[in-house]
Amino acid sequence: MKRVLRRAADRIRVESTGPATVAPCDELAAATGPDPEARTPGVCEECTELDEQNWAHLRICLTCGHVGCCDSSPHRHATAHFEQTGHPVMRSHEPGESWRWCYRHAEMG
Numbered sequence: 001m002k003r004v005l006r007r008a009a010d011r012i013r014v015e016s017t018g019p020a021t022v023a024p025c026d027e028l029a030a031a032t033g034p035d036p037e038a039r040t041p042g043v044c045e046e047c048t049e050l051d052e053q054n055w056a057h058l059r060i061c062l063t064c065g066h067v068g069c070c071d072s073s074p075h076r077h078a079t080a081h082f083e084q085t086g087h088p089v090m091r092s093h094e095p096g097e098s099w100r101w102c103y104r105h106a107e108m109g
């Protein structure tokens with residue numbers, strides 16, 4: 001008579017070998033559709049209203065298409081837009097760049 005050996009595999013535990021914790025970001029996961037059209041293509045909306053053009057980089061809001069300047073710029077209108085509207089995900093509006101950023105989770109995706 002054969003004994004059925006209970007193998008360790010019966011109680012396999014998933015040990016985490018990857019990055020310790022990956023914060024789930026619903027916003028980045030949800031923002032898969034086509035990007036909205038830029039409201040002010042190639043320029044920061046608020047800087048243009050101020051008649052200034054001394055931003056460093058531009059970011060586009062993936063909720064409404066607002067284009068704002070980055071945190072290396074004097075006015076940081078992209079971050080200001082998030083704080084005012086709660087729109088969490090932006091994409092780089094720089095030529096050749098397509099990375100996205102979730103302000104809420106401070107996560108790139």
Ligand SMILES: [Zn+2]
Nearest residue numbers: 025027102105
């Ligand atoms: Zn997020």
Ligand SMILES: [Zn+2]
Nearest residue numbers: 044047069077
């Ligand atoms: Zn600006």
Ligand SMILES: [Zn+2]
Nearest residue numbers: 061064066087
């Ligand atoms: Zn927006």
